[in-house]
Amino acid sequence: MNQRGVPCVYNLHPEELFLYFMTRMKTGNDHTIMCDDIFVGARSAGHWHGDGYCFILTNATRILLIGHQGLLRFVDDFPRFYNAIQQKVQQSYVHDEDEHNNTHEETSGLAFLPFDIFGFIDCSIDRINRPFSGPAGDYEGAGRKPEYPAAQRAFYTGFKKLHGIKVETVFLPNGISTIFGPVSARRSDIPVLQMSNLNEFLVRIQIHNQHEYSALGDSAYHVNLRCICSYFKCYDVCRATTFD
Numbered sequence: 001m002n003q004r005g006v007p008c009v010y011n012l013h014p015e016e017l018f019l020y021f022m023t024r025m026k027t028g029n030d031h032t033i034m035c036d037d038i039f040v041g042a043r044s045a046g047h048w049h050g051d052g053y054c055f056i057l058t059n060a061t062r063i064l065l066i067g068h069q070g071l072l073r074f075v076d077d078f079p080r081f082y083n084a085i086q087q088k089v090q091q092s093y094v095h096d097e098d099e100h101n102n103t104h105e106e107t108s109g110l111a112f113l114p115f116d117i118f119g120f121i122d123c124s125i126d127r128i129n130r131p132f133s134g135p136a137g138d139y140e141g142a143g144r145k146p147e148y149p150a151a152q153r154a155f156y157t158g159f160k161k162l163h164g165i166k167v168e169t170v171f172l173p174n175g176i177s178t179i180f181g182p183v184s185a186r187r188s189d190i191p192v193l194q195m196s197n198l199n200e201f202l203v204r205i206q207i208h209n210q211h212e213y214s215a216l217g218d219s220a221y222h223v224n225l226r227c228i229c230s231y232f233k234c235y236d237v238c239r240a241t242t243f244d
Contacts, residue, residue, distance in 0.1 A: 021053060067131070068170065068198050070178045075205050077174070078118040078213040084173045086113045115229045118213040120174045121221065123189045125164045125184070131155055157185040168192050170215055189220040193228065202227035 024034055031053070040229040074081075131151040135142035155163040164185035170178045180196035193199065198215070203226050206212050214229045222230040 012120070024053065035230070048101070052078060066177075066179055068178045068201060069119075070182055071170065071202070072205050074172060074176070075209070078206075078209075080146070080206065081118040081173045082113070082213055083115060085117060089113060105111050115216055116211065116213050118215040119215050119228065120172050121170050121217040121224060121228060123166050123168050123192055123220075125160055125162075125166050125185045127160075127164045128155065130163050155183050159188075160185070166192060168196055168198070170198070189217075190223060193221070199225045199228045199235040 008115075020034065020039060023029075023038060025029075027038075029038070090111070092109055093107045094104050095107070131154070132145045132148045133152075134145065136145045137143075152163070157164060157167070162185075165182035166185045166187065167179050167181040168189075169185075172178075179191070180198065183192055183195065187195075202215070203212075206227070211229065214227045217228060217230050219230055221228050
């Protein structure tokens with residue numbers, strides 16, 4: 001509202017508004033300092049506070065919801081996600097067989113999706129420095145910190161032979177992803193899934209739906225869950241019979 005009580009509408013560029021929001025979160029400066037010292041000559045402090053900053057702050061809980069609870073916002077889109085994934089896997093793929101002779105080979109897509117899926121699940125590991133690896137004191141000959149052995153074991157994964165943290169992520173066809181974690185990389189994918197309760201959560205939010213969709217993961221998730229499915233490798237029956 002201006003001084004006459006007339007609503008004012010200002011066209012704020014999304015990227016500009018995002019940078020303003022993140023800068024204020026980082027620095028803690030008030031709007032006057034922000035406009036006078038950082039965003040010089042952009043707009044008055046009243047415009048930023050009244051129109052841009054308050055809007056993104058009011059909607060931050062919806063915009064920044066990155067946990068698996070955010071899937072509740074998209075549960076009605078699961079059929080649309082399924083159709084989008086199926087259309088993608090049905091497409092043929094053309095790749096260059098020989099760049100010099102300009103020959104190509106076309107690989108046909110799947111006839112249909114073997115699973116009723118809405119997205120994909122995976123656990124990624126981010127490497128970290130060895131925890132508590134420094135000396136216990138600032139002098140020559142100082143020993144290890146008492147927490148060193150336990151901390152080393154707590155974050156070490158024998159699968160990757162490194163220290164790290166793990167994040168469980170669900171990827172959706174619309175480009176949005178939800179995450180759980182981070183937790184210690186020492187745990188395998190299934191214990192992390194049990195910690196997040198993702199399977200039970202997906203069952204609960206689809207309990208009134210006519211059709212139930214699942215998240216597709218790699219062979220680590222082949223544990224016969226209701227809303228988490230996986231592919232698995234098997235021997236070719238025909239070839240096995242031939243060799244017999």
